[in-house]
Amino acid sequence: MKFESIAVIGERELVLGFKLIGISNIFITSGKEAVHLIGTLIESREYGLIFVSESIRKNMDIPMLNRIENTLRPLIVFIPMHGIEKHESVEQLAKRVLGVDIKGLTVNNK
Numbered sequence: 001m002k003f004e005s006i007a008v009i010g011e012r013e014l015v016l017g018f019k020l021i022g023i024s025n026i027f028i029t030s031g032k033e034a035v036h037l038i039g040t041l042i043e044s045r046e047y048g049l050i051f052v053s054e055s056i057r058k059n060m061d062i063p064m065l066n067r068i069e070n071t072l073r074p075l076i077v078f079i080p081m082h083g084i085e086k087h088e089s090v091e092q093l094a095k096r097v098l099g100v101d102i103k104g105l106t107v108n109n110k
Helices: 012-020 031-044 054-059 062-069 090-098
Strands: 005-010 025-028 047-053 075-079
Touching (some): 005 012, 031 047, 031 062
């Protein structure tokens, strides 16, 4: 069985949390640039799972949203950013889905 990579696309705060838990394919971007990147990653067929900041969804057109909703490979999961009402924070989501508490983690740049 071939292992497929995981990617994370979004704001710095979002992607760095995932980098802390070992995901190396992170892309700090937003807006139409992020939408273009998502299309490129889908076409590459290198990724099995792509986490995308919820804020990028508003920049997608209907055909792109339909494509994402109707594909399972790669699976694209929209992640809400901390502070958006009625959504889990990134910390809560990471703890629930990954079983990792990223709230207390720090980055050592030595």
